[in-house]
Amino acid sequence: MFSKHWALFEKTDSNFWYFIHSSTTRFIVYSLSDSSMDIVGELKKGNRRAIARAISIVENNEKEAKSIVKKIFKNSGKAMKIGITGPAGAGKSTLINRTSMELNKLGYKTAVLAIDPTSHITGGAILGDRVRMTESTDSGTYIRSMASRGSTGAISTSLRNSIRILEYAGFNPIIIESVGAGQTEVDIEKVVDITVVVFNPNTGDNIQTIKAGLTEIGDIYLINKSDLPGSNQLFDSVRDFIGMSEKNPIVMMTSAKSNKGVTDFAKKLQELMKVKQKTKTKEEESRLDSELRDIVLNNVKTKVSTMLDSSKSYTAYLKKVRSKKIDPFEAADKISKGIV
Numbered sequence: 001m002f003s004k005h006w007a008l009f010e011k012t013d014s015n016f017w018y019f020i021h022s023s024t025t026r027f028i029v030y031s032l033s034d035s036s037m038d039i040v041g042e043l044k045k046g047n048r049r050a051i052a053r054a055i056s057i058v059e060n061n062e063k064e065a066k067s068i069v070k071k072i073f074k075n076s077g078k079a080m081k082i083g084i085t086g087p088a089g090a091g092k093s094t095l096i097n098r099t100s101m102e103l104n105k106l107g108y109k110t111a112v113l114a115i116d117p118t119s120h121i122t123g124g125a126i127l128g129d130r131v132r133m134t135e136s137t138d139s140g141t142y143i144r145s146m147a148s149r150g151s152t153g154a155i156s157t158s159l160r161n162s163i164r165i166l167e168y169a170g171f172n173p174i175i176i177e178s179v180g181a182g183q184t185e186v187d188i189e190k191v192v193d194i195t196v197v198v199f200n201p202n203t204g205d206n207i208q209t210i211k212a213g214l215t216e217i218g219d220i221y222l223i224n225k226s227d228l229p230g231s232n233q234l235f236d237s238v239r240d241f242i243g244m245s246e247k248n249p250i251v252m253m254t255s256a257k258s259n260k261g262v263t264d265f266a267k268k269l270q271e272l273m274k275v276k277q278k279t280k281t282k283e284e285e286s287r288l289d290s291e292l293r294d295i296v297l298n299n300v301k302t303k304v305s306t307m308l309d310s311s312k313s314y315t316a317y318l319k320k321v322r323s324k325k326i327d328p329f330e331a332a333d334k335i336s337k338g339i340v
Helices: 037-044 049-061 065-075 092-105 129-138 157-168 184-190 231-243 263-308 312-322 328-337
Strands: 006-011 017-019 027-031 083-087 111-116 142-147 173-177 194-199 218-222 251-254
Touching: 027 037, 037 049, 037 157, 049 142, 049 157, 065 157, 065 173, 065 184, 083 092, 083 184, 092 157, 092 263, 111 157, 111 231, 142 157, 157 173, 173 263, 218 231, 218 263, 251 263, 263 312, 263 328
Parallel strands: 083 173, 083 194, 111 142, 111 173, 194 218, 218 251
Antiparallel strands: 006 017, 017 027
């Protein structure tokens, strides 16, 4: 139905989606509701309509979500995942656009999941810089924006399962761009095989001013917008402060705008993917452990919250706390003893 020139960007509700054309920058809305479509079967064929619908289902936790995941789970965990994060304004979107094209030239079939801030009005993803990624759709890249929905980190059930959907549809590698602010930048390392941290000269020469955590997670550190003044100084600062650490990450310079250094960056990613493939099974086991714990803890939290809503004991202790007859910690201890 849609050519490779059309890229999915934003869901307006359960039935309608924005598409944007890579050459004309025109927006158009299509209805994609089709309950009769064999989503899993179409996913295997790489049907982009099915991919869009399947990701929507898991993102919104619709009733079909668990069924889809159950059918595709056995075939998951093999695709390489590349996380690209860094401060806002570092040029991540343009860099990803160029890099995905270079990776596709190397024989890969790349997909991008861009985690965007959540719109307080619609609850959907704010499109932000996705327009800058449209050029890469001509080479077969699939692009999808996902709302962060206030999550404190990059790891969520919807993100993990969206990755599985793209993997089942034949995409490898899968690039995940973080929202570029807060804990998401650091947490993204927990769900990807390779972490890339992007800086630009506007960050400043003093690398110590960069958020704690970013200096520890990267496999590759990029000084993007390297055509701007101060790039060499920042490169030296990053190399001295980060490059000589025990992890010994790669430090490179790129300019996504002029495409300088992007080919070398893509080739370096290719080299790293081959290296990481050797330990991927063990890493995947660790991630599944983390995922299972998250799901169990979330289920327990939901059940406990429901119990408290109807608990007379909780209501009684709440009244005591409000009247200052007992402090919250003592009340919580007594309530907890009645639950566990």
